[in-house]
Amino acid sequence: MRQQETRLALIGNGAIAGEIIRCVSGNDSVSILGALVLPEELDMLSDHPLVSSLKDMLAWKPDLVVECAGHSAVNDYAAPVLAAGIDLMIISIGALADKELYNQVKEAASGSSAQVILPAGALAGVDGLVAARRAGLTRVSLTSRKPPLAWAGAPGVEGVVLEEICEETVIFFGNAEQAALMFPKNANVAATTALAGIGFEKTQVRLIADPAVKRNTHVLEFEGKPGLYKIEMAGIPSADNPKTSMLTAYNILRMIEQRVSAIVI
Numbered sequence: 061m062r063q064q065e066t067r068l069a070l071i072g073n074g075a076i077a078g079e080i081i082r083c084v085s086g087n088d089s090v091s092i093l094g095a096l097v098l099p100e101e102l103d104m105l106s107d108h109p110l111v112s113s114l115k116d117m118l119a120w121k122p123d124l125v126v127e128c129a130g131h132s133a134v135n136d137y138a139a140p141v142l143a144a145g146i147d148l149m150i151i152s153i154g155a156l157a158d159k160e161l162y163n164q165v166k167e168a169a170s171g172s173s174a175q176v177i178l179p180a181g182a183l184a185g186v187d188g189l190v191a192a193r194r195a196g197l198t199r200v201s202l203t204s205r206k207p208p209l210a211w212a213g214a215p216g217v218e219g220v221v222l223e224e225i226c227e228e229t230v231i232f233f234g235n236a237e238q239a240a241l242m243f244p245k246n247a248n249v250a251a252t253t254a255l256a257g258i259g260f261e262k263t264q265v266r267l268i269a270d271p272a273v274k275r276n277t278h279v280l281e282f283e284g285k286p287g288l289y290k291i292e293m294a295g296i297p298s299a300d301n302p303k304t305s306m307l308t309a310y311n312i313l314r315m316i317e318q319r320v321s322a323i324v325i
């Protein structure tokens with residue numbers, strides 16, 4: 061049944077949180093209660109209340125918590141929020157590549173009336189992928205292409221001199237489980253693809269360092285009973301965080317607004 065109002069608390073108060081707050085400010089059906097931040101961020105400029113403890117956030121009695129902070133926040137807060145019976149939207153989905161954490165989150169939700177909601181984030185086509193899974197899928201692959209230096213720091217390119225890559229080079233080919241561990245910066249999209257489709261072990265991931273590309277691009281391909289689908293994305297980064305695609309906040313917003321909309325699409 062459609063909710064009359066959603067009382068929203070955020071975990072994290074960065075680029076994604078800022079965009080969500082700006083977008084819902086005119087929506088009378090969504091109220092922002094505040095954000096849970098790191099203790100050192102408590103004195104940051106903010107139009108809404110900030111707290112640094114889960115207990116203080118739960119005291120606001122939100123009916124939806126949106127995590128937009130990072131993998132450590134999923135680790136620290138997901139299970140207790142769900143155990144308190146509060147729906148939780150997780151955007152740092154790569155954290156769920158950790159099987160133990162995934163099971164812990166699933167159990168916490170199953171043991172309460174709360175739901176875990178996983179938005180499409182930076183990806184398009186997740187709706188079709190989930191629908192195709194129900195119909196029957198045989199193959200799912202994700203190819204991510206970024207400028208060489210965008211892969212810097214990942215354990216998967218240790219020892220690779222990225223500055224010397226002068227033509228497109230496949231730096232990883234394997235499954236989503238290995239990809240999430242070796243390339244944590246790509247973990248969110250790989251994990252979203254895996255969870256929406258055929259799982260971490262069967263999802264193929266190909267990562268390419270390409271000096272010719274300016275934007276991060278992803279190609280999601282899936283094949284099965286309903287046919288062959290190929291979706292290509294070249295997203296624009298968020299104005300406040302170049303590592304985050306602009307689309308991410310809007311995919312969260314879409315799911316928040318669906319809770320209170322008379323027509324859902």
Ligand SMILES: NC(=O)c1ccc[n+]([C@@H]2O[C@H](COP(=O)([O-])OP(=O)(O)OC[C@H]3O[C@@H](n4cnc5c(N)ncnc54)[C@H](O)[C@@H]3O)[C@@H](O)[C@H]2O)c1
Nearest residue numbers: 072074075076097098128129130133152181182248301304
């Ligand atoms: N699913 C996707 O496709 C996708 C796409 C982009 C980003 N993300 C995820 O969203 C997260 C947030 O993105 P952003 O652009 O808003 O980042 P950001 O760096 O602008 O903001 C995140 C804020 O959360 C804070 N934070 C970190 N850990 C915290 C914790 N344990 N408790 C409270 N606050 C904490 C940070 O200090 C920072 O202020 C990223 O870390 C990434 O994991 C997911």
